[in-house]
Amino acid sequence: MKESDPGQENQPPSPWATPSAAGGIPAADPAVAGGYPPQPGQYPPPGQIAGGYPPPAGYAVYPAPRPTNSMALASFIVSLVSLFSCPLIGLVSVFLGRRARDEIRRTGEQGDGLAQAGVIIGWVGVGLTVLYTLVIAAYFGFFFLMVNSTSSTY
Template sequence: MKEPDVGGQIRPPSPQSPQTGAGPTPADWQPQRGELSPPVQYPPPGYPADGSQYGGYPYGYAPPQPTNGMALASFIVSLVSLFSCPLLGGIAVYLGRRSREEIRRTGQQGDGLAQAGVIIGWCGVGFGLLMALFMVVYFGFIITMLNSTTTGY
């Protein structure tokens, strides 16, 4: 029988003498009301819970491949070409195509970045060509206006 302790907690029964029986064995021990179960043994951190000695990815899964650096460079150069220097669009297209070939060969990640680099790079090239066309038309118009005012027409 369990008796309440001075602090109001329940005290486990006193051990029985060898003449009256040693009590339950650990294999068939069940916690009684008010008793705590024995602590659960967890594996140390970094080891799998099933007891196998190898950690890492489960069977059938490979670790993710790193992102291709050339694909990232293509994307960054394409953004720079779009917003500041349209002449860099050609470099972005070249880097994007080369990185897509490399990604198909090695299985790395970054195909989306490379494709975005190619598309945005072509947009940068097109924007640069439109600016060049605009400048030719603009300066052609100015030269025409200057010639018409100097000849007196």
């Protein structure tokens, strides 16, 4: 009969290896395909770190982030472009932003803030266009009023 080593009697088993039925040899982790860790360039299964082991205690496994709605991003970009080039393009941004918010409510994607910012900046651009048009109209109206009033006195 084989005598056991006196130093190993009081040691707890390793938490990373499970003894197999063949006499204390660690078995391969069944959670990893084929019993081997993933090869370089491959990803481990979801919820596990490389090597196939569960995350250590105290560490949370976070779900993958939801994608950002592309129409919301387009609305935000168009609204910024409208402020610096042609403020009437802000109407396109308002349209895209409203459609994006409806789609976000339906699908649960991220980007509601971008869509809302696109709508607000789009309306600001349209408002600036209206204000600019009123200022120009008032300027030329005042100019023509002054020209007509000075020409009728002579």
